[in-house]
Structure formats: C-alpha cells, structure tokens
Amino acid sequence: MSPPLVYPFGVIVRIYFRDGVYLSKATAVNIVVGTHVWVEDTTEAWIDGQVTQIKGQEAEIKTTDGKTVVANISKLYPMDLEAPAGGVDDMTKLSYLHEPGVLQNLRIRYELNEIYTYTGNILIAxxxxxxxPHLYDAHMMQQYKGAPFGELSPHVFAIADTSYRLLPIYVTASNIILFPWTRGCSPCGCMFNGVRAMMHEGKxxxxxxxxxxxxxxxxxxxxxxRFLAYRGGRKATEGRTVEQQVLEV
Ligand SMILES: Nc1ncnc2c1ncn2[C@@H]1O[C@H](COP(=O)(O)OP(=O)(O)OP(=O)(O)O)[C@@H](O)[C@H]1O
Known part of the structure; x- marks a missing residue:
C-alpha cells in the first residue's frame, strides 16, 4: 500500500519568460477494469487502487488500504506505474501531470530530504x-554559480543564478511556463533571441x-x-559587504 498522500506546505518560485511556452501534458487515458488509479479520499486526499468493475460512468475501485469505493470515471486519475521509486527531480518527467501524481512525487522526494523539485523552469520548495545548513552553504553557492539550468539538482540557487544571468520579463497569470531551451544546455542568445545576459544589458x-x-x-x-548578493560581488563599502547590505534591507 502506498503511504497516505499529504498536501505539503511549500512555495513555488517562477521566472517568467517572454517567449515561454505552456506546459501541457495529456493525461487522457482509457480507464478500464484493471487500471491502477488515484481516487479522492476524504482523509488522505488521494489513495491508490485498482478498478475492479465499471458500470456506465461509475467505477468500483479496490484501494490499497483494502477499501472498496465507487467513483465517477471522470474523477479518477491514472497512476504512473513506471515512475522511479525515488521520484523524479522534474515533474515534466512524469507520465501523467495531475494533482495526485504531483503530490505523490513531492511526498516521495520530501521523505528523502529532497525539498526542491522542478516543473520545467518552476521550482517547488x-x-x-x-x-x-548544508543546502545553503558557501560550497553550494559555488556549485550553482554559472551552472547551466537543470544540470544540478533542483535548488533555489539555480533559479537565482539563472535570473542573474538572463534577462526578460513577462508576468502572466498562466500556470506553468517552460524555458524554451533544452535542459542541460547553456541558455544563450544564439538559442533564444531576446535573452541577453542581465549583467551585460543592465536590465x-x-x-x-x-x-x-x-x-x-x-x-x-x-x-x-543571499545568492544574488554573493553573485554580485563581495566588495565592502563602509566595512559591510554587498551581501550584508542586501540582507539588512
Ligand atoms: N528552506 C527552509 N529551511 C528551513 N526552514 C524553513 C525553510 N522555509 C521555511 N522554513 C521554516 O518555516 C517558517 C515559515 O517560513 P516563512 O516565514 O518563510 O513563511 P512565509 O511563507 O514567508 O509566511 P508568511 O506569508 O506568513 O509571512 C520559517 O520560520 C522556518 O522555520
């Protein structure tokens, strides 16, 4: 039986890009007898089980905690049976991008002390x-400095470093936006017209x-x-470093 799903407390960090593309991942799947699904549960939020019977739009599900529940097929979500046991560091790698799948992935990672997960260029913390402290020490800052986005584990420093190096800005109410370049590649002007090093243009x-x-x-x-102050330099003015001055604001 899968452990109960909880709604985790967390924050979402996004960088908006003018030419961002929407993330859409089809979750349509044919639910038949035998399909492994997530079904809503009043206590656990979502619980996994297997469809045992279908009558019209109603499906009967035997949940992994031994209950039998009946739910409308439209309220069922397919389980990703191929997802790695340790979860995925980027939710776009999930076969199905739906609420129970996302929560399950975050929960698995959280239990492994992995508090950060990407969904494309969005960081969920x-x-x-x-x-x-080991997540935020000087060694970590050094590691993320200049590292291509997506090369290292998801981290708030990766978001800070990318925003430091790249420009552009577009704020929208849209849900999920992806970087328009290939993960692991260095984002640069030749790949994405309009993106310029922020430090070069001063914007x-x-x-x-x-x-x-x-x-x-x-x-x-x-x-x-802290990371931006570290990236911006450590020249002291009036005895205080840039980092100290920024963090005192
Ligand atoms: N990355 C983290 N590492 C360690 N502790 C954290 C982290 N993020 C949050 N916390 C803990 O959670 C508490 C609440 O976090 P924080 O004050 O940042 O929330 P908030 O979203 O700004 O809340 P509010 O909107 O009410 O101001 C912190 O005081 C800290 O104890």
Whole structure:
C-alpha cells in the first residue's frame, strides 16, 4: 500500500519568460477494469487502487488500504506505474501531470530530504520545518554559480543564478511556463533571441515567489537574495559587504 498522500506546505518560485511556452501534458487515458488509479479520499486526499468493475460512468475501485469505493470515471486519475521509486527531480518527467501524481512525487522526494523539485523552469520548495545548513552553504553557492539550468539538482540557487544571468520579463497569470531551451544546455542568445545576459544589458529581472502563509516564502527569498548578493560581488563599502547590505534591507 502506498503511504497516505499529504498536501505539503511549500512555495513555488517562477521566472517568467517572454517567449515561454505552456506546459501541457495529456493525461487522457482509457480507464478500464484493471487500471491502477488515484481516487479522492476524504482523509488522505488521494489513495491508490485498482478498478475492479465499471458500470456506465461509475467505477468500483479496490484501494490499497483494502477499501472498496465507487467513483465517477471522470474523477479518477491514472497512476504512473513506471515512475522511479525515488521520484523524479522534474515533474515534466512524469507520465501523467495531475494533482495526485504531483503530490505523490513531492511526498516521495520530501521523505528523502529532497525539498526542491522542478516543473520545467518552476521550482517547488517544500518547507522542511528544520534547519538544513548544508543546502545553503558557501560550497553550494559555488556549485550553482554559472551552472547551466537543470544540470544540478533542483535548488533555489539555480533559479537565482539563472535570473542573474538572463534577462526578460513577462508576468502572466498562466500556470506553468517552460524555458524554451533544452535542459542541460547553456541558455544563450544564439538559442533564444531576446535573452541577453542581465549583467551585460543592465536590465531588471524578477522572480516570483508564491505560496500560502507559512509556506517558506520569506526564507526562500532570503536565500535568493543571499545568492544574488554573493553573485554580485563581495566588495565592502563602509566595512559591510554587498551581501550584508542586501540582507539588512
Ligand atoms: N528552506 C527552509 N529551511 C528551513 N526552514 C524553513 C525553510 N522555509 C521555511 N522554513 C521554516 O518555516 C517558517 C515559515 O517560513 P516563512 O516565514 O518563510 O513563511 P512565509 O511563507 O514567508 O509566511 P508568511 O506569508 O506568513 O509571512 C520559517 O520560520 C522556518 O522555520
């Protein structure tokens, strides 16, 4: 039986790109007897099971905790039986991009102390409710400095570094936007017209950090600012480094 799914506390960090493309991943699947599915549960949010019978639009599901439930087929979501046991670091790698699949992936990673997960160029951070100094030390900042987006594990420093190096800016209410370049490749002007190194053009960039109260927006923003201050240089003025000055604001 899969452990119960919980709605994790977390924040979402996005960088918006003018030429971003929408992420759409078809989740349409033929639900038949034998299909492994997620079904809504009042206590666990989502619970997995297998369809045992279908009558019209109603399906009977035997859940892995031994219950038998009946639900409308339209309320069932297919399970990704091929997803790796440790989850995926980018939700676009899931076969099905739906709520139970996303929550299941975040939960698996959270249990492995992996609090960051990408969905394309969006970073999802789950509040660890504990200090994780090794995630934010000088060595980590050094690692993410200049690293092509997607090359290293998902991290708030990767978002900060990318926004430091790249321009562009477009804020929209759309849900999910992807970087228009191939993961692992260095994003550069030759691949994406309009993207210029922010430092070369001196233009502003913005990063959106969203989440409910207590999700970790302030902590995440502090890490973003710390990294940007580190990237911007450490020249001291009046005895204080750039990092100290930024973090004191
Ligand atoms: N990355 C993290 N590492 C360690 N602890 C964290 C992290 N993110 C959040 N927390 C913990 O969660 C608490 C709440 O986080 P935070 O203040 O950032 O939330 P918030 O989203 O800004 O809340 P509000 O909207 O109410 O101001 C922090 O005081 C801290 O204890």
């Amino acid at each position: 789950i509040n660890p409710f504990q200090k994780l 502003s960039n913005s990063i959106l950090v969203s989440g409910e109260s207590g999700a970790g927006k302030t902590e995440t923003t502090k890490m973003l600012m």
